[in-house]
Each structure stands twice: as C-alpha cells, then as structure tokens.
Amino acid sequence: xxxxxxxxxxxxxxxxxxxxxxxxxxxxxxxxxxxxxxxxxxxxxxxxxxxxxxxxxxxxxxxxxxxxxxxxxxxxxxxxxxxxxxxxxxxxxxxxxxxxxxxxxxxxxxxxxxxxxxxxxxxxxxxxxxxxxxxxxxxxxxxxxxxxxxxxxxxxxxxx
Numbered sequence: 546x547x548x549x550x551x552x553x554x555x556x557x558x559x560x561x562x563x564x565x566x567x568x569x570x571x572x573x574x575x576x577x578x579x580x581x582x583x584x585x586x587x588x589x590x591x592x593x594x595x596x597x598x599x600x601x602x603x604x605x606x607x608x609x610x611x612x613x614x615x616x617x618x619x620x621x622x623x624x625x626x627x628x629x630x631x632x633x634x635x636x637x638x639x640x641x642x643x644x645x646x647x648x649x650x651x652x653x654x655x656x657x658x659x660x661x662x663x664x665x666x667x668x669x670x671x672x673x674x675x676x677x678x679x680x681x682x683x684x685x686x687x688x689x690x691x692x693x694x695x696x697x698x699x700x701x702x703x704x705x
Contacts, residue, residue: 585624
C-alpha cells in the first residue's frame with residue numbers, strides 16, 4: 546500500500562495513467578491555443594516565432610515606424626479576435642502606444658490564420674483636432690500592402 550491507502554499498481558497501469566494525464570494536459574493546451582481570444586496584440590510576437598518572423602518581414606520594408614509599432618509593444622486592452630474575410634480567416638486586434646494615446650493614434654493588426662501574412666492599419670488623428678470636427682483629417686497608413694477588401698476589414702476593426 547502507498548501512503549494514500551491505495552494498493553500498489555503495476556508498471557503498465559502506472560504508465561497508462563501517466564499517458565492519460567499527459568494527454569489531458571496536452572489536449573487542454575491545444576484547446577487554449579486554438580482559442581482566438583487568448584492573445585492581445587502586445588503579446589503576440591512572443592507567443593509564436595512564426596508571428597515574429599512574419600511581422601519582422603512586414604516592418605522591414607516600412608520607413609519611419611515608431612518603436613511601439615515595430616515591436617508591437619504598445620498597450621492592448623482588447624483580446625484579438627478571429628475575423629473571416631472572403632473565405633480566409635485572420636487574427637485581428639488593436640494596439641496603441643499608451644492608453645491615453647488611443648484617442649489619437651491606433652494600430653490595427655491582422656495576421657492570416659497560417660501566420661504567414663500580416664497587414665496593419667496605423668491611424669493618426671491630429672491631437673489638437675476639436676471634438677466636433679469630422680475624423681476626415683485622420684491619416685491612414687497601410688502596412689503590408691493590403692488589398693481593398695483587407696483595407697475595408699482593417700478600417701471596420703478600427704471603428705470597433
């Protein structure tokens with residue numbers, strides 16, 4: 546008998562139990578990984594080397610980006626979500642340099658489900674723009690050469 550009052554089990558039963566427990570933990574990890582709502586943009590690059598590689602390729606071709614955009618190191622308070630566009634699935638989420646800066650500058654990032662393609666929209670509203678002025682003064686900078694359909698998707702996400 547073991548200290549817990551259980552009879553001693555054979556090596557095969559013990560190995561089987563270990564496999565079952567390992568399978569349960571592995572299965573739960575897969576379920577969490579597949580859930581699109583578990584990640585924020587500012588944690589994405591450290592979550593998977595493929596995201597990092599794809600993002601580095603995208604920003605490498607861009608001039609004069611702020612560090613928080615290059616590193617996706619700003620503030621992200623919302624979870625990324627899965628969005629489908631013309632049969633393709635993307636993981637999409639917003640990022641700002643600081644919580645206070647979200648009123649004037651915001652980045653919306655979209656990664657393809659296979660993590661091989663990324664697009665982004667960097668929107669900049671002039672800081673001294675009166676509240677009653679139309680947001681038509683907003684400057685949009687597209688990263689990754691998104692198609693018109695992807696531009697629409699990113700613009701819709703920006704408004705959320």
